Amino acid sequence: MSADTTAATTDDVTLYDVDNPAPVIEPPRQRTKKTPRAPHKKGSNFEMYGWLFMRLSGIVLVVLVLGHLLIQLVLDGGVSKIGFAFVAGRWASPFWQAWDLIMLWLAMLHGGNGLRTIINDYAERDNTRFWLKMLLYTATAFTVLLGTLVIFTFDPNIR
Template identity: 65%
Template sequence: MTTTIPAPRSPYARRKTSRSNFELYGWIFMRASGVLLVVLIFGHLFMNLVSGEGISAIDFAFVGGKWASPLWQMWDLLMLWLAMTHGTIGVRTIINDYAERDVTRGVLKVALYTAYTIVVVLGTLVIFTFDPCPTDAPRELLASFCPA
């Protein structure tokens, strides 16, 4: 039996595998979502802190007035979904790198995905079911567009 060794400068021959490109798509998503999150977060900070009266103006009426607009609902929703997904993929990568035993890795991933699901579902519900004009709230706390 003779074994031939390829020449050092010969092209690398890839083996045919049926693997998916999940890791590649995850890598691309992390880069794209990171750039988009920078834009979303700085827009959020500018709207909340710079364009108005600063942090002292952020109260129930401010949030009610902001979330009365579908633009800001979608802005905050996209920021929530992207930040949670971006963070979850990052923590999943850390778990895969540092958890040595399969059982530990599985438990940590179940806890991670459970926390992700709870935060995304509750955050989405808060954004879409938020009532800027509750009937039993004091008038001075309500937004200016609420009926008396």
């Protein structure tokens, strides 16, 4: 064994041998006896509702977002027509108010939940995961609330 290693090494000395093997690389957060499983909340269906919400909101968003893009960017003069007057004109109707409100909530929650799963998958340390999610929740809540506030309190006669 020693003859083999001395023959193989050139400048750096071999660190590992039979009595002193290299540490095996553990996969991240390997499930062993020592690492307790995530606390299992019995009867909690949060993940199921999250999954279901993604599917259902996705279907609705296809209609809402494509319709929104079509109206805003393609039909009747395209993007050049958009101005304060155009927005004011649309939000005079409760239909478009509701459309935009539903789209805002569904898109933000859909995207937020998607990012939540991505953070859960890719953040390696618990601390990183926690703070990324806090940042995500704050940003989502801020955008949703601000958007809702604007839709409900929009004043076309503002100076």
